[in-house]
Amino acid sequence: MNTTKQKIIIVLKSLAVFLLLIAIGFYVFRDYLLQQAIEKTSTKIEQQYNSNLTVKNAGFEGFSGISLTEISLTPKDADTLFRIQKMKTSINFWNLLLGDVQLGTLEIQNGRVQLVKKGNVKNFAAFLKKDNSESSSDNKRDYATFAYRIISKVLNLVPTDMSVENLKFKLDDNGKKATIDIKKLTLSNKELETSIDVQTNTFAQRWEISGFADPRNKKADIRIFNKDTGPIKVPYFDERYGLKSSFDSIRLNVENIEKSSGKLHIDGFTSFTNFSVNHPKIANKDVVIKNARFDYHFLLGADFISIDSSSTAQFNQVKFRPYLSYSTETDTIYKLKVTIPKMKAQEFISSLPDGLFTNFQGMQAEGTFDYTLDFKFNQNQPDQLVFDSHLKKENLKITKYGQANLTKLNGEFVYRAIINNVLQRPILVGTSNPNYTPTEQISPYLRKSVLTTEDPSFFSHHGFINEAFKQSIIKNIKTKKFARGASTISMQLVKNAFLTREKTLSRKLEEILLVYILENNRIVSKERMLEVYFNIIEWGPNVYGIGEASRFYFQKSPSELTFNECLFLARIIPSPRKFMYQFNDQGKLRDFAAKQESFLTNIMIKRGLLTTDDTIYKSQPLLISGAAKSYLRIKEQDSIPVDSLSTSKEFEF
Template identity: 70%
Template structure:
């Protein structure tokens, strides 16, 4: 009777014989199998993708080597998608027999891959269609399993040794062209070295990628630098999106890709030096970030994708730990948490990217602070939005202001609105200006009306209204655009007095920081802030401040304004230059304006800001009597009717 060891030995011998037999059979019939495979792929490309796929010559080299020449893929009625003159590769035979393709070596000479768009026709559209037969819409995807499978297959297709020569990647988007030509790429003994020519309509540069890459152990550390002098300019983005961008170098390190139970961990870091961005929506100047590093730890599970809180972002001297997650368990939830540990205020100021915070340049501060943000949005329950922002400071004090000197609000200063980068006429904010109006000389009705429409909790908040922010975020997410803001009077004051009206990321970030400093360091009183606000905001075409506005519309002083006139002035603040559209051709308020006025009045009644006695004369119509009257389009009466009326009046006079 045979022992267990003897049985195991016999089984091993049988498996070895079968393996050898398979190898011999594969070797004998491999040319026929290769031609059948090419024909199958060619037929699939024709049937499924309406494309022509051809290989002029294909042959084996040794046991696992493969030589191909003139490989061409051309979609019907479109430009060639790719063409490779010569390709030599080898595969891992054992992996191939188990159904997994793993490249050993790869050599490619003279070829190109190109994406072309002409009008609305793209040469790669056929390959973007979804396979409805295999797509299971009702079945949730296991993110960890899916990502690990895709990463493993992708890494297996990266050979351990590779030589590319004159291989180009081309992009032509209706004349916006970019070509990245790998003149040389060598991956030998895990060491990567390249020589790359980049050419667009506006850029011509030589790049180099060098470093370490080991696809089998799932590790890499590579760096992209410019061979020429100057920074690396990112191609195509400038022509396509009007985004000018460049950097000195980028480094990417993948240190670990590991499956741990139901989770997938991806660890490493990314670093970039002297990143420069220029776009009208970002800032009016170049934005420069000297040094940035992201030590990342991505976690993927069956129903979530996240950046773990152990990750670290370093922006110059600013260091914080982000946590971001996308969860698809019972509900679809987006989460973001930021933990900025205690740091010196001055280190924070000097670390702000150049060009993004121009009004802070030259600012100095003492003390320290730390900051925490907690945000969560449930797509199925949007009203349960979580938004918590907490800043703790210790001995924080501004010792010197930059371009935005908030102390100027305490005294007399010259104000000039900046509209579309054009400075408007100067307006003196002070008693020497005859139109300047102290707060106590402004009609109480106007103060109450403006506070109701613009910022009901102005005297109690510290610059921001958390609930308004939450409602704004919910609506913006629902509409997928910035359709609603959460601006307080404090924010409007800072925007008008210190910043431009341009809708950029820079202006909004500066506004938030300046408002926080203004409101939390008691630089001026709330009453003074409101007084300055009333005297500088735009209230019509080339009309600034309530002194000018009351005369422009009603030929009155601000203290003489009636309730109806105050309600009108409060309502037009969002669009003062379009005030004329509030009136019909008889010079009377249109129905929509009357409804807005009634709605505002009812709110003020509910809040106890008005009494029945206040509305005794409310039924009287608004009469525009000042220079604003010339902006309203009145209906021209028939001249014959005017003459008849005149004659009738004359006869009546004679009698």
């Protein structure tokens, strides 16, 4: 036993001597090693990024402190990326021996970091290039391991004690500018304090960032405020994307970053107050969420990235559980699940963001509901897309309507379309209008044709067709654009009667909610909905309703329309102002239009909506005889009579 103990003591002494020799060697040759490291880094940056890294003076202070002056990084033929006048830092020597660079302290004085884009030239472009050495087509990336390694390296470069004075971050995107000027930033005893001046072409503000930051234990709790009056404005995005956004305060919290059993867990929350956003694609006014919080639980494995279902999100009084995942284990699969637990309908309505649901302001409701959404998309099997949406209600009832009073559809009302923010002429929807046409006075062919082209299951669905939504999503994903919609007649009616035609998120969300209320509360019968639809939709330039349309095109009353004429009117509903492009210069239907008609006719025959007797008019040409004829580009025929004598062979020589 004594012999073993003596051997252990000898080994420990030898190891201590070895480490001491390394420390002494490092101390003796440290300035030389530092210069070699700088030269090696400069050479690598020049070769890989075509940029020059220069350091005027570099040396050690104490055992592990490093002092650098006049540091700059300048891409060739581009603006300087950064320049720092003076920087001091300390490195954990023992971690360095293990190959792990970990900063202890950091002091920076008078620095500037700038991202500049002039035309298509970016001074940071070279550093965005993918390093081929880090990727291999033969090896799949382990998401958990990769993310944890990157996070650890970044946090190790965040010092435990930091003092920064006059460090500016500048962005210049072809004249769109933003400057974040850190006047003073300190991190001491895990407490962060900073004062920042923000300057753009459109505003100037002073921000304060404070809170708790512990980079070694991977924890943080930080708040951002505006030192002046008013909300914090988000820079750059307003000029670059037309997106204006602001908030009164925001809190960012990281409670845990841990890797165990091959999985990476990232837990925390973020919250903000009075978040405001304005963009033409979102709404035509500011959208405001008074309070919001997201308690997140990110989970990463070897072949998946997800927001765990234990995460919760809340805006105002609405709470829901989101689940989002991206998996590459077998195929590339995207999943989304949303669950809204049982809640009061009135709390939901009161929580709708201001500016996003204008037509719901003042609405009151009774009862409760809960909601679930299940979405799954396999990139390699797109046609097997899953889209299930379910809302379960209990005693749900609208007791007071807001700006959009759906009950008006049951009586006479004035309809005015809004096109490109311009209010069109008023149309009286009711028998007092001589052009108004009750359903029984409309050719039955129009009903069959419109239902076939726009909404075959109108009388059986409750406002939405899940399968149509699925096919629309599949088509849009395949084409990588919004190539197909899924509007039912109910949705078109609500859009026309209560909303505008603007293509915004606000209008679409309002349309969905209003249609659900209309279809699921027995407010208006299906027959009445279809009758109003026929009498308000646009059927041509400044032509509204079937009464005006039948005369505009054919100088007939709606009851006199033939099958051909009804099918034509049904086909132009999506683009009524472009009806003239259906015809050639001889006033006849173009080939593509004729093929559409044949296709739709065959569908109607297969569905038992038509007989061969109904299609007798297919052998007759479609003749536009009303005022619409003036929109057709018909080539004029030669009206000069031909002299028969001049062409007679009797006078040939």
